[in-house]
Amino acid sequence: MPKPITLKDHYRETRVFARRSVVGLAFVFVLILCLIARMVWLQVIHYEKYRTMSDDNRITVEPIGPNRGLIMDRNGTLLADNRPSYALSIIKEKCPDIDATIERIGTLIPLDDAQIDRFQKRLEQRQRPYTPVALKFKLTEEEIAIIALNQHSLPGVMLDVSLVRHYPWVETLAHTVGYVGRINEKELKTLDPTNYSATEHVGKTGIEAYYEDVLHGTVGFRTIETDARGRVTRVLESTDPEPGKNLMLYLDLPTQIAAYKALEGRRGAVVAIEPATGGVLAFVSVPGFDPNLFVTGIDYKSYQDLQNSLDRPLYNRSIQGQYPPGSTIKPIMGLAGLHYGLTDWDRSIYDPGFYKLENDNHYYRDWKKWGHGVVDLRTAIVQSCDTYFYDLAFKMGVDRIHDFFEPFGFGHRTGVDVTGEGPGLLPSRFWKKAKYNQSWYPGETLITGIGQGYMLSTPLQLALSTAIIANKGHIVKPHMVKMIQETPVTDPEPLGIIELKDPSNWDRTIAAMRDVVHSPQGTAKGIAPGLTYEAAGKTGTAQVVGIKQNESYDASKLAEWHKDHALFIGFAPVNNPRIAVAVLVENGGGGGSTAAPVGRKVMDAYFESLAQDEISNNRPEETASAQ
Amino acid sequence: MPSNFSFSLDALRSPVTRRVSLLQAIHIDGPLLGGLLVLISVGLFVLYSASGQSLDTLLRQMARFGIGFVALILLAQIPPRTYKRWTPWLFAGGIILLVAVLVVGTHAKGAQRWLSLPGIGRFQPSEIMKLAVPMMVSWYLSERALPPGWKPVLLALVLMLVPTVLIAKQPDLGTAVLIASAGFIALFLSGLSWKYIAGFVVAAVPAAAALWTVMHDYQRKRVLTFLDPEADRWGSGWNITQSKTAIGSGGIEGKGWLNGTQAHLDFLPESHTDFIIAVLGEEFGLFGICALLLIYFAIIARGMYIAMNAQDTYSRLVAGSLTLTFFVYVFVNMGMVSGILPVVGVPLPMISYGGTSVVTLMAGFGILMSIQTHRKLLAT
Structure with a gap:
């Protein structure tokens, strides 16, 4: 060690500085302990919580609804089948201006205030970013064409397709086959929540109601990993749904x-x-x-x-x-x-x-x-x-x-x-x-x-x-x-x-x-x-x-x-x-x-x-x- | 790091042999260099993962380290005396540049922090002040009898507050806080009376209230988000929720290198810049963070060793304040990412991706090495 310079002033300064340096280092040490304590808090004590949050971020279990069983007469003519139906959805994160987009959609296809209100409600209720939120259901073929044609100018707008029950013989079989309808709150309490997790409709009357269990089928699941933008990065696990069973009637x-x-x-x-x-x-x-x-x-x-x-x-x-x-x-x-x-x-x-x-x-x-x-x-x-x-x-x-x-x-x-x-x-x-x-x-x-x-x-x-x-x-x-x-x-x-x-x-x-x-x-x-x-x-x-x-x-x-x-x-x-x-x-x-x-x-x-x-x-x- | 210390002590104790090693010849402090190299290597590993395995990002960061090393070596050659002489001019120049930024600066991300120089590119004059402010306060105090009386303390405060206010006006709250603390550390090391310190703490409360009224909306929002990040999970609280989730989900051992889902699936924002510690925490766990803190502590301990062994007050104060400011960067960054401090865009030193901060930090270490290596020559 160099000998201190003997000027009294300087000697004192050196001592003061050395003392302060030690205090400083002690501060550093304590603050490092604080950081480590914080990390222990996050990584050890609350590990399970953050592990779950991290998994919830990326892993989504998506139920896949089974296709409903068909109903046909004794000759195999379809009395109830499933047809594709298109819904218009918006992904907020991909849409630069929601209000302007909705207004523009309104100029292209008919859109009433009730639909917009319900959309806003659904938008508030969504669980995570980058989830499509439905604006309008059951688009006609003409509406689908108009939206498809203008899609380039409607960022974040997408068309979802799903299968919807259809009764080709209309009123002739209304009381026989019956019909399905959206699951209501009362039914929600009695239906198996797992098996119906991806199902929107349930048999309400007629054969559709009587054979609900048979026609519905068993739900499938897909465990997927998504990134922060909702893109699927990989499928971790998947179980195919088991479609509902077809019914052949005695009916002619x-x-x-x-x-x-x-x-x-x-x-x-x-x-x-x-x-x-x-x-x-x-x-x-x-x-x-x-x-x-x-x-x-x-x-x-x-x-x-x-x-x-x-x-x-x-x-x-x-x-x-x-x-x-x-x-x-x-x-x-x-x-x-x-x-x-x-x-x-x-x-x-x-x-x-x-x-x-x-x-x-x-x-x-x-x-x-x-x-x-x-x-x-x-x-x-x-x-x-x-x-x-x-x-x-x-x-x-x-x-x-x-x-x-x-x-x-x-x-x-x-x-x-x-x-x-x-x-x-x-x-x-x-x-x-x-x-x-x-x-x-x-x-x-x-x-x-x-x-x-x-x-x-x-x-x-x-x-x-x-x-x-x-x-x-x-x-x-x-x-x-x-x-x-x-x-x-x-x-x-x-x-x-x-x-x-x-x-x-x-x-x-x-x-x-x-x-x-x-x-x-x-x-x-x-x-x-x-x-x-x-x-x-x-x-x-x-x-x-x-x-x-x-x-x-x-x-x-x-x-x-x-x-x-x-x-x-x-x-x-x-x-x-x-x-x-x-x-x-x-x-x-x-x-x-x-x-x-x-x-x-x-x-x-x-x-x-x-x-x-x-x-x-x-x-x-x-x-x-x-x- | 006892072995490193003994290495340098040995070198000191055998001046008779005058076996000047290569490092000594080019005024480089071996232990400090070793610590920095370990830190940089760790940083590059983490950056590779955080950038989504972008080799391009890695190479660009390495290039910056290259420039930083050139600056470090060059600055290490300049003896402390020269620094002391230049300090007022550097500080004055810095102030002029800061004023220039406010007048003719370039806008980016809602702030005016950059000066565009034709042919050279743009740079942040506030980076100069990260060095100039502790140097200036040290220069000023080293000319006075220490511990300082109330008059020099007040003047020193004015010296550091002028650039702090100028930077805060850009607005760049993070850098302003860091620069103020650098000046304050110099003041502290000079032996600032504890009574004054207690006074500052008491004065801080109304000052904070006053600050709240002049803060920008986004700055207030940051503070509010800090106080309750869960309140706005999808908005401004997103960053901090995601970084805590990343760190917490790493657990003790981490998810493994390149396996951090928070960063790789883009849940963690700014994952390769300000929030890079969350990537390290996620992939290497508590072990990784402790190891990194150990490396930082070794570097800081070496810095303080150099400061304590410096021969004049100016060198001591500069070395001490630069070293402790370096720790302030570490603490503010890690505190912010782990959610114990508000989010104030401060990069993690030597690890975060980014050019200016790397060069400034390396320049600071160059000055430290100059203080250490020139001292030995004087002693013999």
Whole structure:
């Protein structure tokens, strides 16, 4: 060390400086410890937090929504498919001036304030920069072209494509296939959040709702690494989504279309069932509506129009509609009478045009004012004689009617694979006591015997009971779906058979129903001319209770709304039934004049469709190449 | 670094042999040079990763180090006496340039910090002041009896406040703070009374309040962001949130060289300039940061050794204040990136990418080496 210079001044200065240097170095040391402490705080104590933040920055788990299963008819015609839909999105970070860009988009394609408001809201809610935010959904092809053409002058604007459900047959199948719609808050609570993480739509009605689990499929995932600009740098892991399963229905589209057309302009329902399987061949409720409106969100006005229409297009008459079955139950009443030994085919009664109970002044009138005269069971069915069945019902009592009708599917839900089914109503003493705490009156039994009074059934229940008659007692359950992907849908256990004391009564009843159509006295004789097959049927007419309190009252429609409901049930061919059909026309008047022709059109269409099938089946080389 | 110290001590104790090594001949201090070389090598490694493995960036930075070394060697040849003589002129020239910047300077990034010289390019006169201010304060104080009385202290304060205010007006708050602290360190080392220091601290509170009122909006925003970076995660808080995330996610051992996701996926802004320590923290972890701090500490310790062994007050004060200012750079940068200090664009010395700061720092080390190496010749 150099010797300090001896000037007192300098010596002191050196000492002071040395002291200060040591203090300075000590400061440095302490501050370095501070820095290290800070680093320990970040890198050791809060390591997990920052590690997660760093991973969250770059790693995104992207759910990939599965494609929804398709729905097709028995011939493979698509009834519900998925079509691409384009949305316009903006990436804020790539867009120099959001407001100016939106304004410019507004000059190119229609854009309303509500859309801009929702966009601003979505923009505030986004989780990270460089995420596209949707401005407008469901662009038309023209709008897509305009945006694509101007994309160079719209930095940060992009078009997103996604698959959206489409119903090509519009109102024809609205009540059958149903529709999907955007998941609402209530559904959000019940759906599996993982499996629906990339799904925007869920089945709301019809088959779409009933088979939601099958149609939806399983979500896939993609773990991706993105940089700060949202660019994907690599895919770390990926699991493909499992698409929803396709459904093939029993439904025959040509028959469905024919049924819809036959009812068009009226209000009513048609249900046709394949008796052997219970497969539903046609399932129509008229008027229908456009289910596509509901997929991307229906506007308020259109929805109000549908809701408030007197024709109630949203109401699924096939299964939600519960009507008095009227005379259509008479064949089963006849079977019950025979079964309980209350009548036989030779027994006749005299019908003066009314039926009167002892100690009762009420006249139970026949629809034919002057009566049918002497009628046996066959004639009573063919001509639909009310008096015969008043007598039979009186002898039978309501509880025996209830018990005999129950296996035919009345009074309880059939369990068809469409949502919204009503149970109908099959009255009994017990039921009345439980429901109204009142005892049963004999007069009520009489009107039950002709399908009036308390008794209610859905068009589906009528079609099912007709199929069971056609099957001569073999019970079937109605099915919409024939196959899920490649797997046929079968009932887990045999459904049983309705055993009659004398099975030949099936044949004689069916013969009587045949005569409803084919004999000159039959109530449905009007549909017989030109029939290429033998059909059995029964007409019915149900009294209308009246206009409901909450419905608006339209004077010009008054007469129309007071008319009776027209009903027809039938099946064909008589010897080997392929189709059983039930027709209901609200306020249609007579069953024979209004409903039966609809029934015939449906059966005609189905046999024509079957013939087409056979033609194509006979040309195996063509079918092979088509597959 | 005991071995380095003993090396130089040995050299001192055997003047009789007069075996002048090559380094001594060209007035270079071996231990300081060694420390700098280690620091620069580490820096280049980190820069290569931080720049997204850009060889181009690496070569340009190396070229700057080359220029810096030339400056260092040249300045080491000039004896301290000469520096002392030139100091007032350097300071005066610097002040003139700073005024010139405010009058005819070039705008960039919302500030007026550069002077464009035709044919030479543009440079920041504030860089000169990083050296000139501690030198000027040292020059002034070395002529007075020390520890300084209140009159010299006041004058010294005026000397450092003039350039500080001029730079703050550009506006360049970071450099202004660094220059003020360089002057203050010189004052401190000269033996400034603790009473005065306590007085400054007390006076700092109203001064801070006053400063707040004259600050630019972006500067205020920085301070607010510093106080609560989470409040504005996507805006001005983004930088600090991302740098903390980068450092924190490095953990103890780091993610490994070139594996830092924060920097490579562009989440970390300014990753190869002001925020480069976050890249080091992410890729080399706590170990890496401690190692870097150790290197810095070795260099600073050597600097203070040189200061303490300097023979005249001027040299002592210049060497001491340059060395401690060097640490202030380190502390302010690392403090800002790790979120304990507000964000004030200060590069990490010798590591951050950037030209002027490298050359200025190397020039400062050249002066240190001059003080160290010329002293020995005087002693013999």
